[in-house]
Amino acid sequence: MLSRVKLAVPAAFALGIASCSGNACDPRLPFKLEGKLVHGSGTSVDDAKIYIVVGGEKRWITTWQWITAHGFTRSDVLTRSSAELACIPEGDRLP
Numbered sequence: 001m002l003s004r005v006k007l008a009v010p011a012a013f014a015l016g017i018a019s020c021s022g023n024a025c026d027p028r029l030p031f032k033l034e035g036k037l038v039h040g041s042g043t044s045v046d047d048a049k050i051y052i053v054v055g056g057e058k059r060w061i062t063t064w065q066w067i068t069a070h071g072f073t074r075s076d077v078l079t080r081s082s083a084e085l086a087c088i089p090e091g092d093r094l095p
Contacts, residue, residue: 039080066094
């Protein structure tokens with residue numbers, strides 16, 4: 001699915017360096033979720049946000065139109081724990 005989206009990749013990710021805050025974070029997580037749509041499993045407003053992971057960052061997709069325009073469907077959205085999502089640095093929003 002990554003081929004559907006063409007976004008700039010931060011240099012740290014291109015070099016294979018993923019930042020991770022906290023001891024419980026898996027530094028490989030951004031790589032595992034690269035090109036995937038994700039949202040949190042909780043009930044908070046932040047958990048309802050849908051992100052795409054690109055270049056080691058999660059980027060909030062602010063409109064459903066962006067998702068469908070890039071060939072994704074509701075079934076492409078993966079659910080992850082809030083703790084896991086907190087381990088992925090946040091990048092710029094997408095429209």
